[in-house]
Amino acid sequence: MSSPENTISPLAAPAACVWGVGEERAKLLARLGIFTVEDLLLHKPRRYEDRRKFLPIRELKLKEAATVRGKIVAAGVKRFRKGARAMFECVFDDGTAHLHCRWWQAQPWMEDWYAVGREFLIFGKPDSLKPRNMDHPETEYVEPGDDEFIHVNRIVPIHPLTDGLTARVMRGLVWRALEKFESEIQEPEWSKLQMTGCKLQVEKTVAAMRNEPATLLPARANAVRMIHFPEALTDVEFARQRLALDEFVALQFQIQSRRKKFEASAKALPCGGNNRWMKPFLAELGFKLTVAQTKVLREIRADLGGAHPMRRLLQGDVGSGKTPVAACAALMALESGFNAALMAPTEILAEQHYRNFVRWFEPLGVKVALQTGSRKEAGLQVEGCKLKVKKTEAPARKEPAACNLQPATLFIGTHALFTAGFDIPMLGLVIIDEQHKFGVAQRETLVRKGNYPHLLVMTATPIPRTLGLTLYGDLDVSVIDELPGGRGTIKTYVRTADKLPKVWDFIREKIAAGRQAFVVYPRVEENADGLKAVTKEFEHLKKRLAPFRVGLLHGRLKGGEKEGVMAEFRANRFQVLLATSLIEVGVDVPNATVMLVENAEAFGLAQLHQLRGRIGRGAHESHCILISDAKTPDSLERLKVLAQTHDGFKIAEADLKLRGPGELLGQQQSGLPPLRFGDLAEDFNLIRQARELVAKRLSS
Numbered sequence: 001m002s003s004p005e006n007t008i009s010p011l012a013a014p015a016a017c018v019w020g021v022g023e024e025r026a027k028l029l030a031r032l033g034i035f036t037v038e039d040l041l042l043h044k045p046r047r048y049e050d051r052r053k054f055l056p057i058r059e060l061k062l063k064e065a066a067t068v069r070g071k072i073v074a075a076g077v078k079r080f081r082k083g084a085r086a087m088f089e090c091v092f093d094d095g096t097a098h099l100h101c102r103w104w105q106a107q108p109w110m111e112d113w114y115a116v117g118r119e120f121l122i123f124g125k126p127d128s129l130k131p132r133n134m135d136h137p138e139t140e141y142v143e144p145g146d147d148e149f150i151h152v153n154r155i156v157p158i159h160p161l162t163d164g165l166t167a168r169v170m171r172g173l174v175w176r177a178l179e180k181f182e183s184e185i186q187e188p189e190w191s192k193l194q195m196t197g198c199k200l201q202v203e204k205t206v207a208a209m210r211n212e213p214a215t216l217l218p219a220r221a222n223a224v225r226m227i228h229f230p231e232a233l234t235d236v237e238f239a240r241q242r243l244a245l246d247e248f249v250a251l252q253f254q255i256q257s258r259r260k261k262f263e264a265s266a267k268a269l270p271c272g273g274n275n276r277w278m279k280p281f282l283a284e285l286g287f288k289l290t291v292a293q294t295k296v297l298r299e300i301r302a303d304l305g306g307a308h309p310m311r312r313l314l315q316g317d318v319g320s321g322k323t324p325v326a327a328c329a330a331l332m333a334l335e336s337g338f339n340a341a342l343m344a345p346t347e348i349l350a351e352q353h354y355r356n357f358v359r360w361f362e363p364l365g366v367k368v369a370l371q372t373g374s375r376k377e378a379g380l381q382v383e384g385c386k387l388k389v390k391k392t393e394a395p396a397r398k399e400p401a402a403c404n405l406q407p408a409t410l411f412i413g414t415h416a417l418f419t420a421g422f423d424i425p426m427l428g429l430v431i432i433d434e435q436h437k438f439g440v441a442q443r444e445t446l447v448r449k450g451n452y453p454h455l456l457v458m459t460a461t462p463i464p465r466t467l468g469l470t471l472y473g474d475l476d477v478s479v480i481d482e483l484p485g486g487r488g489t490i491k492t493y494v495r496t497a498d499k500l501p502k503v504w505d506f507i508r509e510k511i512a513a514g515r516q517a518f519v520v521y522p523r524v525e526e527n528a529d530g531l532k533a534v535t536k537e538f539e540h541l542k543k544r545l546a547p548f549r550v551g552l553l554h555g556r557l558k559g560g561e562k563e564g565v566m567a568e569f570r571a572n573r574f575q576v577l578l579a580t581s582l583i584e585v586g587v588d589v590p591n592a593t594v595m596l597v598e599n600a601e602a603f604g605l606a607q608l609h610q611l612r613g614r615i616g617r618g619a620h621e622s623h624c625i626l627i628s629d630a631k632t633p634d635s636l637e638r639l640k641v642l643a644q645t646h647d648g649f650k651i652a653e654a655d656l657k658l659r660g661p662g663e664l665l666g667q668q669q670s671g672l673p674p675l676r677f678g679d680l681a682e683d684f685n686l687i688r689q690a691r692e693l694v695a696k697r698l699s700s
């Protein structure tokens, strides 16, 4: 974290300030994203070699990676047939045995480089032991000279490289950068907090590895040296944590100071409401809110009536009932005389919300308007709307004098709501449903819309705690951690494709009993990846399931068509809906009790969990069948997580570990700065420490 009053750090100097970096090498370094001295110092090694002791060649084990050291006793190009590609082979000897190394495509420089008598370090996996052989090992010339101590008799880093830049050269550059600039590596200002009794604790695992109780992390300059030239391999993780902590602190500082600034500059609109619509709404809803829903509503009400505009994330697993909560929040703003907006990620979902809210709000005399991409042409205006606005006369009621306000409207739409210069006047509250489908950037543009409406973002993707504190670090979090009662159970099965005939029989049986089914394939149209595509399988499926009827839904249909298909499915005019993962979010058809997903390995776990959330919404028992012929045991293991748990948090954490944040969050990842050392899947404790440190700092 560099404070603005700092003069420019010497570390910001171009990498060419390091001895050994000329014009050519500067270009090579740039390919690796290294432009400054600091970039070079923070170029994280991809692995390490312990060169304090070498394994005798005689003790090499089959398929086990190791580093050995030997002199070349024979070398040359071999050609198996005339005109065939040439292979280069050389034989190393370390006094205990010979090691043959082969490169299948001989390069012209090899004969000079691998000259008899030269000594090399060789890293690789033997693929046979009789004779001992490695193909394409990594080698490093042991060049006699002053520099040699950098490269042997220690633990050395192997950095990410590029063509033309060897591990040895890179190591030398990093070494020299450290020699010249180590003293310039400043302890960031925040870490001086340590002095005021705030101990930086390493993760327990490292403390245990180092056989120490809680340890203080090293100073930054130390950590930078250690990450390249550790004295023990356990130092590496120790140093990484320190550098990761610096990154997380910088990130938290950004997040929290943005929030502070926001709170200082933004005045909240009074949207607490007065219950005049809320009461009848809850009375007519047909069910009682769960304890969790009620608790969350209390939090929201406090925000809406508070001093700062609400910035709240509402997490609740699929089916936990976020929509009624959103409705209540909207009513609070509407009762207060402000307009409200509800933004959904897809048109289908916007339409579905629209239908629900019209049903709920119409009897109260509250206006609901719909705006989606395919309706943009309608020329949305608030006054003289050409919008689909349903309004029934409000039942004559005595309004409290203080609430003598314009009638307020709830606008429902996709992101189109906020594009095309559409501005909702008197906007008191924005609700974003299924937040993970929107990027951070989009959220930001909403936040910056002039008069600071309250903001409620809702997500069914349980956000792993690490991401909750980073990506959503500027939001307060509410969680609905209980599902409404009266739901049928969902059973989940993972099967191979040869079981499909049985699966279809099963589905026919369920349909015959009056239920409906979703069938999901990964692609809209067939392409080279061989994954199933809905348009290709549609006819086939219709025949297979006749006389039952099949509907087709995918993203390339026009808005109105999608809506039509959904309406027919809801009315049970189609018993089966063949769809892409488009239906992953929000779609609510309680009579559908079967979810069949083919090529399930092509989806993320969190995504499959969402798809599964489409069933189990009524009282009937539901079945989720995941079909996969994935060859890798990993992907089957992954799918089994779903069969084992319904806990969305566990699933999301598994997904984060397996596939990284990009997969889990899609485009949203773009909102995150790149982390060199921090790991969003693993570093929960560091992130939490960073958050606390910064909170302390900013409040002092």
Ligand code: ADP
Pocket: 287, 288, 289, 290, 293, 316, 317, 318, 319, 320, 321, 322, 323, 324, 460, 484, 485, 586, 588, 617
């Ligand atoms: P999600 O959190 O996935 O958006 P929804 O709000 O769509 O969930 O709710 C899922 C289903 O549960 C809907 O059919 C909704 O009417 C119903 N529901 C919501 N809250 C309750 C409750 N407290 N009691 C019974 N059913 C509820």
Ligand code: MG
Pocket: 322, 323, 433, 586
């Ligand atoms: Mg929902």
